[in-house]
Every structure is written in structure tokens, then in C-alpha cells.
Amino acid sequence: xxxxxxxxxxxxxxxxxxxxxxxxxxxxxxxxxxxxxxxxxxxxxxxxxxxxxxxxxxxxxxxxxxxxxxxxxxxxxxxxxxxxxxxxxxxxxxxxxxxxxxxxxxxxxxxxxxxxxxxxxxxxxxxxxxxxxxxxxxxxxxxxxxxxxxxxxxxxxxxxxxxxxxxxxxxxxxxxxxxxxxxxxxxxxxxxxxxxxxxxxxxxxxxxxxxxxxxxxxxxxxxxxxxxxxxxxxxxxxxxxxxxxxxxxxxxxxxxxxxxxxxxxxxxxxxxxxxxxxxxxxxxxxxxxxxxxxxxxxxxxxxxxxxxxxxxxxxxxxxxxxxxxxxxxxxxxxxxxxxxxxxxxxxxxxxxxxxxxxxxxxxxxxxxxxxxxxxxxxxxxxxxxxxxxxxxxxxxxxxxxxxxxxxxxxxxxxxxxxxxxxxxxxxxxxxxxxxxxxxxxxxxxxxxxxxxxxxxxxxxxxxxxxxxxxxxxxxxxxxxxxxxxxxxxxxxxxxxxxxxxxxxxxxxxxxxxxxxxxxxxxxxxxxxxxxxxxxxxxxxxxxxxxxxxxxxxxxxxxxxxxxxxxxxxxxxxxxxxxxxxxxxxxxxxxxxxxxxxxxxxxxxxxxxxxxxxxxxxxxxxxxxxxxxx
Ligand code: C2O
Numbered sequence: 229x230x231x232x233x234x235x236x237x238x239x240x241x242x243x244x245x246x247x248x249x250x251x252x253x254x255x256x257x258x259x260x261x262x263x264x265x266x267x268x269x270x271x272x273x274x275x276x277x278x279x280x281x282x283x284x285x286x287x288x289x290x291x292x293x294x295x296x297x298x299x300x301x302x303x304x305x306x307x308x309x310x311x312x313x314x315x316x317x318x319x320x321x322x323x324x325x326x327x328x329x330x331x332x333x334x335x336x337x338x339x340x341x342x343x344x345x346x347x348x349x350x351x352x353x354x355x356x357x358x359x360x361x362x363x364x365x366x367x368x369x370x371x372x373x374x375x376x377x378x379x380x381x382x383x384x385x386x387x388x389x390x391x392x393x394x395x396x397x398x399x400x401x402x403x404x405x406x407x408x409x410x411x412x413x414x415x416x417x418x419x420x421x422x423x424x425x426x427x428x429x430x431x432x433x434x435x436x437x438x439x440x441x442x443x444x445x446x447x448x449x450x451x452x453x454x455x456x457x458x459x460x461x462x463x464x465x466x467x468x469x470x471x472x473x474x475x476x477x478x479x480x481x482x483x484x485x486x487x488x489x490x491x492x493x494x495x496x497x498x499x500x501x502x503x504x505x506x507x508x509x510x511x512x513x514x515x516x517x518x519x520x521x522x523x524x525x526x527x528x529x530x531x532x533x534x535x536x537x538x539x540x541x542x543x544x545x546x547x548x549x550x551x552x553x554x555x556x557x558x559x560x561x562x563x564x565x566x567x568x569x570x571x572x573x574x575x576x577x578x579x580x581x582x583x584x585x586x587x588x589x590x591x592x593x594x595x596x597x598x599x600x601x602x603x604x605x606x607x608x609x610x611x612x613x614x615x616x617x618x619x620x621x622x623x624x625x626x627x628x629x630x631x632x633x634x635x636x637x638x639x640x641x642x643x644x645x646x647x648x649x650x651x652x653x654x655x656x657x658x659x660x661x662x663x664x665x666x667x668x669x670x671x672x673x674x675x676x677x678x679x680x681x682x683x684x685x686x687x688x689x690x691x692x693x694x695x696x697x698x699x700x701x702x703x704x705x706x707x708x709x710x711x712x713x714x715x716x717x718x719x720x721x722x723x724x725x726x727x728x729x730x731x732x733x734x735x736x737x738x739x740x741x742x743x744x745x746x747x748x749x750x751x752x753x754x755x756x757x758x759x760x761x762x763x764x765x766x767x768x769x770x771x772x773x774x775x776x777x778x779x780x781x782x783x784x785x786x787x788x789x790x791x792x793x794x795x796x797x798x799x800x801x802x803x804x805x806x807x808x809x810x811x812x813x814x815x816x817x818x819x820x821x822x823x824x825x826x827x828x829x830x831x832x833x834x835x836x837x838x839x840x841x842x843x844x845x846x847x848x849x850x851x852x853x854x855x856x857x
Contacts, residue, residue, distance in 0.1 A: 338426030351586030357419035362646035377468035382488035397496035408640035418598035439562035440555035460642035471608035499600035516579035517840025536671035542819035574796035716851030760850025765809035
């Protein structure tokens with residue numbers, strides 16, 4: 229496969245992040261190792277010369293980096309695929325052979341003494357994300373003396389709790405500046421691990437805990453220590469964070485799916501940088517694109533329920549769909565998020581952040597998100613969804629790969645000691661002595677209830693009498709006319725300007741079955757893969773994916789079965805302005821094909837619809853395919 233790519237060296241590719249190393253002038257045929265190059269951020273493009281020679285600039289082992297431009301003239305800095313860079317050698321025929329750099333080892337914690345200031349764009353609050361340097365690191369031990377703490381829904385907490393909760397943050401905000409437990413330091417932890425403060429040990433790639441399988445466990449540990457620190461402030465080991473129950477579409481008062489009053493009415497829990505248009509009683513839009521759709525409450529609730537069902541139940545039947553893609557030592561960061569990380573996680577961030585701020589601070593940009601105390605309640609709900617997901621059965625279980633289980637992080641604990649933890653110790657909240665108030669998750673069953681009648685589907689293609697777009701007709705009338713974009717090949721890309729539709733071939737399941745012998749046929753999940761998604765990392769962008777609805781556009785409602793999932797970019801400023809984020813979007817579609825009655829067809833029609841702010845930023849994709857997981 230690599231060799232296949234190599235033969236195409238030298239082909240121009242306006243947005244390619246694939247690095248081309250062709251030949252090396254005057255150097256031995258040994259390894260080409262990119263070591264720490266001080267200011268070389270990850271997102272430069274290594275471009276091959278058409279002569280198939282890589283010119284070497286100031287350093288014999290440093291190929292030349294150049295920026296490239298998109299058609300629109302905007303700088304696109306694609307990230308290097310480091311796995312292809314580290315080791316290079318030549319085959320007997322003189323063709324370069326580049327091996328995967330992935331070390332097949334778990335991610336290690338960063339060296340806190342090697343912190344760089346995050347590169348933040350104009351308009352960003354000045355934040356130094358670096359953490360206090362530790363004297364020593366201790367290994368995490370489970371504390372069996374801890375009482376079981378119950379995290380309650382934020383809309384249901386009582387006055388006594390609110391008083392303590394507010395007091396805890398007041399104390400946290402007033403700690404001395406260099407205390408790692410101080411609230412501003414706690415917020416910096418999040419910035420440091422997502423905005424390029426640390427390099428992954430022994431690489432020159434930034435350590436990033438979003439957009440990969442590290443997302444859920446890292447945030448669980450982050451909340452765990454934050455909660456323990458709050459408990460310490462109060463001298464109350466029973467203290468637990470609340471969770472913001474935005475997935476709950478109940479109409480009973482107090483509403484769970486609005487900004488909880490506790491974060492508005494209490495000075496230490498209030499953050500001024502929140503969207504003024506999204507105050508109660510405005511309902512959360514779990515599919516928020518950076519622009520308000522103005523749905524009536526009933527339609528908003530239906531869309532939210534459908535999104536939840538989609539992202540947690542039907543679209544996330546396998547560990548990799550739910551957790552996101554593998555990220556091991558030596559891998560380029562942020563390979564691709566799981567369903568929930570995109571939405572509702574990312575969408576609620578952007579919905580909460582202040583749209584009048586340049587970067588949707590605080591919640592709407594990763595570097596500043598944790599400066600708002602609501603961050604921790606938002607993530608408590610995300611964390612709760614991990615436990616809900618595991619309770620749904622089938623293959624919905626934790627990842628068993630040792631490179632996930634043994635990945636390690638460091639956090640300051642309630643005693644201001646630096647503690648090393650691993651993913652494998654975060655899998656049971658029971659062992660961590662906390663649990664969640666049982667609030668019910670009605671969206672789990674949304675599939676069995678009739679989908680809302682939506683007259684607004686008019687304008688999208690065939691609509692049957694019950695208001696649900698009729699897949700069979702769409703298939704019959706349009707399949708022939710729709711072209712196949714096909715899977716990723718060098719040189720091909722598509723900039724999404726408005727809706728983009730493509731026919732996608734369904735491969736023969738048998739081939740995949742052989743690779744996954746331990747998985748039964750019924751359990752083998754069909755996955756739609758949008759390859760080579762590339763967006764400016766510092767801009768909000770979103771596109772929605774529809775199956776079998778060729779004419780879907782940005783007016784198409786999301787509470788219909790054809791809606792299959794979303795790609796969401798929460799501004800990621802530390803990557804630097806103008807830098808691109810690259811990712812793969814994977815969406816489980818097995819249930820959906822069944823629901824739409826098209827599981828026996830050989831092709832499906834996929835429509836990608838840029839939404840909201842996403843319509844204004846260049847979104848590029850490189851391929852669409854279906855595989856089995
Ligand atoms: Cu670390 Cu909600 O992001």
C-alpha cells in the first residue's frame with residue numbers, strides 16, 4: 229500500500245498532507261529522522277520536487293518545507309504524516325520505501341519541564357498553558373477509603389449543594405497563582421494538552437488528547453482530579469461534580485437541556501463569555517453549527533433525541549466508532565474522533581461559547597474552554613455517556629488494545645502532587661468511587677418511536693405520507709445519475725461548496741469477515757468512512773452526513789432517519805492560525821441501512837452538507853468509502 233503511494237511521487241496535490249520523500253541528495257540511505265526542530269509546528273507540508281529530488285535546505289536531514297495554497301488562495305498547511313517520515317530506505321529497484329513510524333507502543337506522558345507557549349491567534353485571551361514544574365511524579369493508587377460520590381444532574385441539585393459548589397470554586401479561584409490546583413491552573417491543564425504545549429516524548433509532534441481514542445479516558449481523569457481538588461477545598465470527600473444533562477429532552481421544569489441556572493446565578497460558577505443568545509429558556513441545539521436554526525422547541529427536542537440515538541446507539545456499535553481512532557506513540561496526533569466527541573460534545577462547546585468573541589471563547593475554543601466552570605459539568609455528562617454506552621450491549625465495550633490501556637497521563641492531585649495515571653485504570657467508575665444519578669436516557673429508544681412528522685422535509689427529495697423521506701424512491705430515481713467519488717487516491721480531493729453527493733459502493737463483507745474472525749457476522753458493523761477531511765483548525769466548521777437523501781441541503785432537518793452523523797471542528801487555536809486539521813470521519817451505518825430498507829443494495833448514496841459557519845470555511849475531503857469494522 230505504501231509502495232503504491234510512493235510510485236505516485238511528484239504528482240501535485242493541492243491539499244495533500246502525505247509527504248513525499250523521493251531521493252536524498254548526498255546522504256546515506258539510512259533513516260531520515262525529524263528531531264525536534266524548534267519552531268517547526270506539525271502542520272507544514274513537505275512537497276516533492278517534480279524532479280523527484282528533495283532539496284535539502286540548511287540541514288542535510290531536513291527536507292524542505294513549503295506552504296501550499298488551495299484554489300481559494302488560502303494557505304493550507306497540511307500536517308505531515310509522521311509515520312511515513314521517520315524511517316526511509318530504498319528498495320533494490322531504487323524506489324523509496326517508507327515504513328510506518330508508529331511505534332506500536334502506548335502514548336507516554338509529556339515532560340512538563342519542556343513546555344512551549346501555545347501559539348494563539350490574534351484576539352485570543354493571553355494564556356500561558358504551561359503547568360508548574362513538578363519535583364517528582366507519583367503513581368496513581370486507588371483510594372479505597374473514599375466514599376462513593378454521586379454526581380447529580382445540574383438542574384436537580386439543591387440549595388445546600390449549590391452553596392458548597394459555589395464556595396468550592398471561590399476557594400479554588402483564590403489559591404496562590406503558582407498552586408497547580410488554582411482554578412486558572414486547572415483551566416491551563418486543558419489548554420496544555422490540546423494546544424501544542426507539549427511534544428509527545430521522542431517526537432516532534434504535539435501531544436493532543438482530542439480527536440482520538442484518548443478523548444474519553446483523558447477527560448475522565450481530568451475530571452476525577454478536578455473533583456478531588458474541589459472536595460479538598462471543602463474538606464468534604466463526598467463532594468461530587470454535577471453533570472449538565474443536555475441529552476435529556478424532558479419538558480418538565482426545571483429544564484435539563486438549557487444552560488443550568490446554577491451556572492448563571494452563582495458568582496464563582498458564572499462565566500461572562502457565554503453566548504448571550506443561548507440563555508434559558510433557549511434549548512440546547514446538540515447539532516449546533518455556529519448558527520441558530522430557530523427550530524421550535526418540539527422540533528429541537530426531536531432533533532436532539534435523534535442525534536443522541538444516532539451518536540450513542542445506532543452509529544456507535546463498535547469501540548472504534550465510539551472512542552475514536554487509535555493514537556499510539558509516534559503517531560501523528562488527532563487521527564479522528566469518535567461519534568460523541570464530534571457531537572454532542574463539540575457542538576455543545578460551540579453552542580455555549582460567546583459568539584461575539586473572536587474565537588467563541590470561552591467554551592467554544594479548546595484552549596479557553598475549561599476557564600468556564602460549566603466545562604466540567606459538560607464533560608461529566610460526556611463521561612456519563614461512556615457508562616451509558618457500555619450498558620447498551622453488543623460490542624459496546626472498552627477497547628482491549630494494550631496501547632490504549634497502557635497510555636499514560638499526568639495530573640496534579642488534591643495535594644498538589646503530580647500523579648501518573650493510565651487509561652486502563654479509568655475504565656471502572658466504581659473503582660474510582662463515583663457514580664451518576666439515574667436520570668433515564670429516553671433517547672436510547674428513539675428508534676422505536678415514530679419519527680416526528682416534519683413538513684419541513686419538503687424540498688428534500690421523496691417524502692412519503694408520514695413525512696419521513698422515502699429511501700426506496702430516491703434509490704430508484706437517482707442512483708443512476710449520481711457519480712461515485714470513490715476512495716482516497718493521490719491527487720484527488722473535493723472542496724465542499726454546498727451539498728456534495730456521491731454513490732458509494734458497499735464492499736463484500738466476506739473479505740472483512742476473514743480479518744475479524746472473532747466477530748460474528750451480525751456484529752460486523754458497516755462503516756461509512758469520509759477520508760482526508762481537512763479544515764482550518766482555528767475555525768468552527770461542521771458538515772452533516774445523510775444517507776439515501778440525494779438532495780439533502782442545509783435546510784434538511786436532522787430528526788429524520790437519513791441523517792447519519794456529523795463532522796464538527798471546535799476551534800483549536802494552539803495549532804496556530806492557518807493550520808489545518810486533518811481527520812477521518814467514520815460513521816456506523818448498519819442499523820441505518822436497515823431502518824431505511826436498503827440493506828440489500830450494492831450502493832448507497834451519501835450526501836455531505838456543510839452547515840452554519842462551516843459553509844464559510846474551506847472543507848476538503850479526499851475520499852468516501854465503506855468498510856466493515
Ligand atoms: Cu477537552 Cu470538551 O474538550
